[in-house]
Amino acid sequence: MDQRQITACDEDGRLYPIGKLDAHRRGVRHLAISVFVVSAGEVLLQRRAAGKYHSPGLWANTCCSHPDWGETLADCAHRRLAEEMGLRLTLRGAGIMDYRADVGGGLVENEHVHLFFAECDARRVTIRPDPDEVSEHRWVSVASLDREIDALPQAFTPWLRIYMARAEETGIAQLRCQRARR
Known part of the structure; x- marks a missing residue:
């Protein structure tokens, strides 16, 4: 089990280190990153590997994680x-949002998440997922993903x-609009 120290944040915005598993067990608010890689109106999804300690086998956006204690959000995303x-890829910030979600097994994601986007040409990138993290990946249009x-x-x-x-908060709405204009 991952015993990394990640970055928790209290109600006043003060940051402090906390064990990753401890943060999820206690539902402590912590910093996170989420990356969306897009190409021609499609989003790159990953299916989480079966060995992940929460949400195994589920489809997620391109990449999600937590900065290590002392690591910047952008460095973590890259x-x-x-x-x-x-x-x-070159990443650009796409906003900040908070959410709280039960992820099963008595674990909670209580995240202050910074969103990042990267645009690329899907035909020209080589995706090499780590099998301990990702069991499969695919490109999907936002409309198909909604359905x-x-x-x-x-x-x-x-x-x-x-x-x-x-x-609207994540920037996905812009992809819906881009696709509709094409």
Whole structure:
């Protein structure tokens, strides 16, 4: 089990280190990153590996993680995108949001999440996922993803469902608009 120290944040915005598993067991608010890699109106999804300690086998956005204590959010986003998906792309900040979600097994994600986007040409990138993190990946249009989540929500992580439901905050709404204009 991962005993890394991640970054918790109290109601006043003060940061302090906490064990990753401890934060999830106690539902402590902590910093997180979420990355969406997009290409021509499609989003790169990953299916979480079966060995993940929460939400195994569920579809999620391209990459999600928690900065290590003392690590910047941008550094974490770049590091985890490379580690999980084997991608090194230019990221841009896309907003900040808070959410709380039960992820099963008595664990809670209580996240102050910084969202990042990267655009690429899906035909020109080579995705090399870490099999300990990702069991499979695929590109999907935002409209198809909306339909899939409506039809089978339990196949997707709680946070991806939240991101899609709060599309204005995550920047996903812009992808819906871009696709509609094409």
